[in-house]
Amino acid sequence: MANIKSQExxxxxxxxxxxxxxxxxxxxxxxxxxxxxxxxxxxxxxxKLINEAVSLVDKGVSKGIFKANKAAREKSRLMSA
Structure with a gap:
């Protein structure tokens, strides 16, 4: 455990x-x-389901949870129908 209060x-x-x-x-x-x-x-x-999934992936990129390449790959998988 950390000793410094800010680190805790x-x-x-x-x-x-x-x-x-x-x-x-x-x-x-x-x-x-x-x-x-x-x-x-x-x-x-x-x-509708594809649009919701794409929207969530884009939101994840803007929040910094996903990298841009992962988002592009997932969106490409979804749109390839």
């Missing part, structure tokens, strides 16, 4: 952001899976 605070904030990022990544993965399944089954709401 930093450890706490890092843990909070790690958990928030983990939750966000999980929701993005779920949205991508739903969109890919809808794409394969020719569901009627597939464009």
């Amino acid at each position: 605070k930093r450890i706490l904030t890092n843990e909070k952001s790690r958990l928030a990022n983990k939750s966000f990544k999980s929701s993005v993965k779920t949205a991508i899976k739903k969109a890919l399944i809808a794409k394969k089954t020719d569901s009627s709401d597939k464009t």
